[in-house]
Amino acid sequence: MKKLAILFMMVGILIVFPGVLQGQASLKELTLSERTIQDPMKSWTITFTQPINKGTLKKQNFLIKDDKKRQVKAKLSLSKDEKKVTITPESPYKKGVTYYLYIKGNVKSGSNAFLNEHTVLPFKIGAVPKESKNSSGKTTTNDKQPASSSGKTASSGSDSKSSSNASTSTSSKTPGKNLVKVQTKKHSHFDEISVQVSDYVTKVKAGSNEFEYKGNNLFVLYQPGLKSGEKITVKGYSMSGKVLETKEVVIP
Amino acid sequence: MKKLKGIGVAFILLLSILMPALNQSVSAAAAPRIDHTSPAANEQNVPIDTDIRIYFNSDIRGISSQYIKLFEKSNGTYYDFPIKTVKKDGEALHILPEKSLGFNKEYMVQFNGPAVDLLNGTYNQHLSYTFQTNYIDFYELMVVNEGRLMNMLDTYAPRQIKAFAPKRYINEISVIHKKTGSLKGDQASFNGITNIDINTKSEDVVNVHVDIMKDGKSLQKGYASKVTGTKASKNQFTFDIGFSNIPDFYDVRVTVLNNAQQTIDSKIIKFAAEDGKAITSFKESYKYKTAGNGYTFHELLSKESLFADLLAESMMQDIKVQVEDR
Structure with a gap:
């Protein structure tokens, strides 16, 4: 009878103070841009600006899931200064599957300040960077593209509203194919060249003609006066103007 | 009898005097029409x-x-x-x-x-x-239904068919994007911040809407606000908007609206934060040769560079086609 009364009291508290349960579940989720990795056993290191509360180093706070929401078995380790958490998979990642590294907002700093959001990092195994010719005809490797960002967690001590972010750091350098797919289509008065690009390509040109960006990594150029069998050189450029990949396309 | 002859002569004389005058008055009376x-x-x-x-x-x-x-x-x-x-x-x-x-x-x-x-x-x-002043879509004529163009050319000569490029209002888009994290190793980090400036013509422009897109979905959006005071230029408007915590790779879709809230210009640009840089800046300026102008199909066919400019500067769906009767 006494147990029943306690149960009713607890339920009552939850009804009157619903915020009790709200806690970290109501946090925003920050999804970082997808990374491409080459190492199927890649471990991820999350660096914080302050030592974390050891009690929050749990598998439910640092975890990896596949695209079917199945949790990947992984080991956690904490650095000596308690600022870095490393998560290592116990089995290799599969090709073609997108994985998600979760850092839950339940993680606390030594001064008990929570992160102010859940962080998700999608990643998958990608192709080894291919060599491509740049505009000057030299051969370059696309080793500049993103991957690592060395973000750290910040927390402002006793302030419960402390702003704190987690971001991942990794040594892997991504890219792979930058001009993913180049297609041509003939119309009666012009040719249509469409190029599907990677995340890193922000401009596409064929000679001095710039492609129109249509969104979703798709660039299109409508070009009159092209002859059947003519070769067109398509170049994909990074934000800084560097040629990431060059491809030749033959007009049908 | 003599009297009758006299009347006859007088009548003929009268007619000879009056007829030219009557003829003239007939031609002058051709009603204005x-x-x-x-x-x-x-x-x-x-x-x-x-x-x-x-x-x-x-x-x-x-x-x-x-x-x-x-x-x-x-x-x-x-x-x-x-x-x-x-x-x-x-x-x-x-x-x-x-x-x-x-x-x-x-x-x-x-x-x-x-x-x-x-x-x-x-x-x-x-x-x-x-x-x-109805129009036909250039895109429909050129891509979707090329048979319609052939039918049109059966009825009208290329000089009678005119393509109109849309007016453009966006002069420049600039993005400053700070990744989530610290600027230096020993600094505390803070959220990612992104500022987007849009410079437009002042004519007709009332609102500017910005969408941050990823994989075709809108992640964040909002109306940019007009910058007033010293930063405002003559015949131009500058609008700005800020976002936080957006990913490092995204599309920015800018839509310019008039006072009837109709879209009068739009642009999508692609942004990719640079590796190894905490802050990436990007600016794109636009200059158009064909915007707001009309060209006959004869002009477009006889000057390939003009045709190429028209196709490069405007979305085909925004080019409108009309015909002139002879």
């Missing part, structure tokens, strides 16, 4: 830059422009469409509106009094005729 109009009454797909001309059967001596009206139909009602000037050019009356005609509209030309004084008299009839 309209020979034809351009565009013709009830004509469709009239180009928006068309000249409105009314041809009479005699030279024009004077115009009473207060009796000449032009109306634009909107939601079933005709509203006055201001006329800048009315000119005479031989037998033709030339009506010049204050601003360009709009696409997909119906216009009515009206005379409601002694509007035109001709050599053969005053044209004092009520006149009212309409024409429409």
